[in-house]
Amino acid sequence: MTTGDDLAALRTQLARWPNLLALSEVVVETWPEHAGYLSKSFDVRSEGMMATSDHVARAMLLLAGDRKAQVAADYRWLCDRIREEELEFARSGHYRYSSFEQTNAHVYSNDDFMERYMHGLLYSHVLWYMHASSLHFFRQRLEARVPRGGRVLEVGSGHGLLLYLALTDFGLSEAHGWDLSEVSLAQTRHALKTLGAEGDNLHFRIQDMHQVQPDGETYDLVILSHILEHLDDPVEALQKMRGAVSKKGVLFVNVPLNAPMPDHVILLENPDMAADLLVKGGFRIVEMATHTTQAKRISQALRQKIAVTCSIIAEPA
Amino acid sequence: MDREQVISRLVELMEDAFDEDDIAYSDDLTADDIEEWDSLSNVRFIVSVEQAFGVRFTVGEIEGFANVGELVAKILEKLG
Numbered sequence: 001m002t003t004g005d006d007l008a009a010l011r012t013q014l015a016r017w018p019n020l021l022a023l024s025e026v027v028v029e030t031w032p033e034h035a036g037y038l039s040k041s042f043d044v045r046s047e048g049m050m051a052t053s054d055h056v057a058r059a060m061l062l063l064a065g066d067r068k069a070q071v072a073a074d075y076r077w078l079c080d081r082i083r084e085e086e087l088e089f090a091r092s093g094h095y096r097y098s099s100f101e102q103t104n105a106h107v108y109s110n111d112d113f114m115e116r117y118m119h120g121l122l123y124s125h126v127l128w129y130m131h132a133s134s135l136h137f138f139r140q141r142l143e144a145r146v147p148r149g150g151r152v153l154e155v156g157s158g159h160g161l162l163l164y165l166a167l168t169d170f171g172l173s174e175a176h177g178w179d180l181s182e183v184s185l186a187q188t189r190h191a192l193k194t195l196g197a198e199g200d201n202l203h204f205r206i207q208d209m210h211q212v213q214p215d216g217e218t219y220d221l222v223i224l225s226h227i228l229e230h231l232d233d234p235v236e237a238l239q240k241m242r243g244a245v246s247k248k249g250v251l252f253v254n255v256p257l258n259a260p261m262p263d264h265v266i267l268l269e270n271p272d273m274a275a276d277l278l279v280k281g282g283f284r285i286v287e288m289a290t291h292t293t294q295a296k297r298i299s300q301a302l303r304q305k306i307a308v309t310c311s312i313i314a315e316p317a
Numbered sequence: 318m319d320r321e322q323v324i325s326r327l328v329e330l331m332e333d334a335f336d337e338d339d340i341a342y343s344d345d346l347t348a349d350d351i352e353e354w355d356s357l358s359n360v361r362f363i364v365s366v367e368q369a370f371g372v373r374f375t376v377g378e379i380e381g382f383a384n385v386g387e388l389v390a391k392i393l394e395k396l397g
Contacts, residue, residue: 294357
């Protein structure tokens with residue numbers, strides 16, 4: 001099949017999902033050979049997951065604004081970087097860096113790298129099955145567990161997508177974002193404004209999870225999405241955060257297995273290792289799901305060490 | 318190791334990496350012919366080839382293979 005055939009098939013496949021189609025066309029224009037991968041990624045999604053994907057694609061297009069083509073180029077660049085990391089991971093069996101100090105020196109302090117990295121991740125939310133599936137789980141499984149009008153806290157709120165979904169989908173009334181960097185918090189604030197969420201119910205502050213002091217402030221939903229794998233001591237961080245979850249509140253965690261991204265330092269090899277982190281951190285697992293790369297069978301993904309995201313809903317033990 | 322032995326071992330590695338039984342080898346076999354052969358599984362496959370034959374490929378070599386026949390030729394070249 002030629003790339004032209006792949007693009008035509010993609011257009012037919014996405015005829016009912018205008019935002020996904022628009023985002024896919026921007027990417028395929030930059031990277032024609034990627035059309036076949038995208039088609040496979042969409043083909044295995046349920047109707048409900050396609051609806052979530054289209055909903056999120058609309059947000060991603062808004063956030064990309066007039067830089068859609070550049071973000072597409074950065075998405076391709078990110079996929080190339082990940083292929084390099086995958087090769088090294090498959091050869092060595094471990095991630096490139098093993099401490100926050102190393103990733104801070106080699107990744108976080110490199111502004112150009114981080115800008116392309118964050119741009120690339122933006123489109124991955126809907127184009128990678130694994131990420132789209134975890135977003136769908138978030139939308140499907142959390143709403144019944146958080147009270148309407150409640151408070152949500154996300155640590156490392158990045159593009160603001162999960163805070164946006166928590167406010168709009170779950171009817172939460174107050175959103176808080178914590179980060180180590182004022183620049184990151186400004187990006188989250190700007191992203192939420194772009195998506196139509198602004199006002200005095202949004203609160204942002206510089207806060208290191210490891211330095212949290214018990215001050216009586218609690219939240220009905222605490223989100224740690226793709227955070228724990230970046231930390232030297234995720235168990236200690238979870239122990240510190242335990243007191244921030246309200247009495248009937250829940251913690252939502254996304255954490256990847258066998259995912260050699262340039263800034264990951266904690267290698268988890270199976271779902272039990274992910275669950276064990278939460279238990280050691282003082283939580284009881286309420287519900288857990290795995291989302292594999294391109295919907296591969298979980299047994300195959302674990303055997304071949306192909307990336308998986310674990311979504312975990314937990315409550316203080 | 319002769320060409321037939323390399324091909325026999327390579328087919329075993331392909332069947333494992335791409336989770337398929339009874340792959341029929343031909344020199345012009347490509348990723349388009351095997352459902353599970355994508356960019357990710359290709360990385361796992363190539364590294365399993367490296368480990369099985371005790372060779373190492375450059376990124377340029379990995380991206381340059383047009384079909385399995387070229388991979389077999391490169392393995393034989395590296396094995397000397």
